[in-house]
Amino acid sequence: MARRAGGGGRTPAAWAVAAALLLAAAAAGPAAAEAISGPRLDYVLHCMGCHLEDGGGAPESVPTLEGFGRFLQIPDGRAYLVRVPGSAHAPLDDAALAALLNWMLVRFDPTRARAPEFRPYEAAEVTRYRAVPLADADAERRRLLRVLDGDPSGDR
């Protein structure tokens, strides 16, 4: 099962470990299932299926959410986090989606989310971004990363 270690760079062994951990967690004795509510519940119900509990995603297809607050540094990036299909098409109203993204930023990029310049999403802003669908999420992501790396070819 040789597989290119691209994206998250996860090997089958790592997958097995992840699966084992998941199983261990699932089978871990009688600890009562915890209550999940608020934005975290929205994350678990609508996002975690693809992005996973730790935000790690899947190799080669779902990018890790670790450090994803870097997109907030540029306006298009701020829009991008709302316009990706997972966010834009979530069965949540704009206020709930804003709260969810803010929660995710704190959870997966705590350094940036706690920095003084951090400006949380608001419902009206989400409404605006959501109205403009993304055609090619992957291309937009790569373009934004180039801009963030200071590569002028990222500028349109």
Added chain:
Amino acid sequence: MSRSETPSWERHLDRWAEAAARQLARGLSRRSLLGRLGATLAGAAALPLLPVSRVSAASSDPAPAAPEGLDGPEGDPSSCQYWRHCAIDGFLCSCCGGSHTACPPGTVMSPVTWIGTCRNPADGRQYVISYNDCCGKHLCGRCLCNRNEGDRPAYLPPKSNDINWCASAPSTVYHCSTAIVLGVATES
């Protein structure tokens, strides 16, 4: 996931045997010949009539039998009616060498999946259920179960049980499905 086409002979036979018994008792008891024929058929049907792997449990059962598949305090995880299976579509791993929370030996659990909620009739709570598929071996072929509470078409991937969720596993070959409790959904 996903597969719901496999014939569920056992389910039909179970339901048939049950319904036939009732129907025979009700309507056919006078006609002993037909009654005997029915009984013979019931016996025959349980034997090698069936050309295929014996898939049990309820595929697309109209409604879970009351009281929502709860036999004991926990219920029977290898039964389609078990409360956690309220939106599962596939072969139950508990019938395939795994359990309702664990994959069978030698398979790989797909971490990417879809997540829904089911109400546990024992305590009235809404539990968050992750329907991770087990992948890398061919279709288990036992205990096909298709229930669709909250299931949506494939253009809404995070809500679709038709999708083969082995899609991002090392082998996308689907084997069976689990129903793992992640927590209790609580209004804040």
Added chain:
Amino acid sequence: MRRMPAAILVLSFAVLLPPPPSGADPERPEPLPADALGVILPAPPPAPHQVWVADFVLERTAGFDANDGRLLGMLSAGVGTIAPLFSQARGEIYLPETYYSRGSRGTRTDVVTIYDAATLAPEAEVVVPPKRADVVHAMALSTLLDDGRFLAIANFTPATSVTIVDVEERRLVGEIATAGCHLVYAAGPRRFFMICGDGSLLQVTLDEAGHEQARIRTPPFFAILEDPVTEKAVRRGDEWIFVSFDGLVHSVDVAGETPRFAEPWSLLDEADRGASWRIGGVQHLAVHEASGRLYSLMHRGGPDEHKVPGTEIWVYDLETRRRVQTIGIRNLLGAFLAQQTGTPGGALLWLLERVVPNPGVDSIAVSQDADPRLFGLSRSAGTVAVWDARSGEFLRYLENVGIAPGALQAPWR
């Protein structure tokens, strides 16, 4: 031309055979003629009453003649969903297939295999990105655009995209990014659309080389949270007909530059709703294009029972939007059990149909000729019922159509 070698083979065997023995015994009839070795039959020519049944456990799709119940031949495919695309003009069948180098593991290869419809033998293949979506029952995982040149395949990794294949030149054209939109529906010779996760459509127009030329994203055309459409739409000319979980008909006209949405109408009236009628089954719609008859698989049940098998087929006139007919569904499990006992007809069938619980029908399809046949598949009984689609008269069963039969197709005109 293609069948020449087979013919030569048959001839050469005939020449090699010894002459028939002389001096025949007057008491005994002449011995049987010897058979030719190595004969392979061609597929019967395409005909409207042929129905194809896909099976994901047997990893095949098989054609049946609904007039006499014969199995005509099959296509063997790889793992996952199997619903071929049929090109009558080119006499070819295209099947997106997934293979692993070690059966269920190893290296994944996705191909579009091109079969000769006259022989059902593979003629060529085009290797495509190993991303093909695997969604059980979905009929919109791939589509052949209207002039039969380009084929579109829906991908899911779980990011969605579309692969375009040129079946005329038998080559991969490329991949088109379609963020948030899934499944593919043909909408012209160079056009297809997809359904997006906000209830809108994405329409993509290709250039002559098969590359994206233009795209249009429509506003949402159905209520995605409250009453989503199923993806099992059927096509009548320029009109794609979607039906929602609650029985609302949403038609999409793809004749113009932009998709146009007709005012939705309901398959159900108040009385139907009061009696809990709703759509059911996994392939719950069929349309006879010439007559404008829409066939809808129905059952009585609660919400979240959109995949429960149908117990009746309701027939609508698309012009008047009225129900014009109701076709009851016989007990296909009774037919299966009777067939298993070796007595497919007669008193036993009569009895079984009444005693065994009726599993209903999961999938329907209709042929497009002037004397159309309606097909209804029970997955659990592995049996297809055939009706006269106009009168609703039951004609026959096709038994043992597979182990896990799924998609039903009546592709030939």
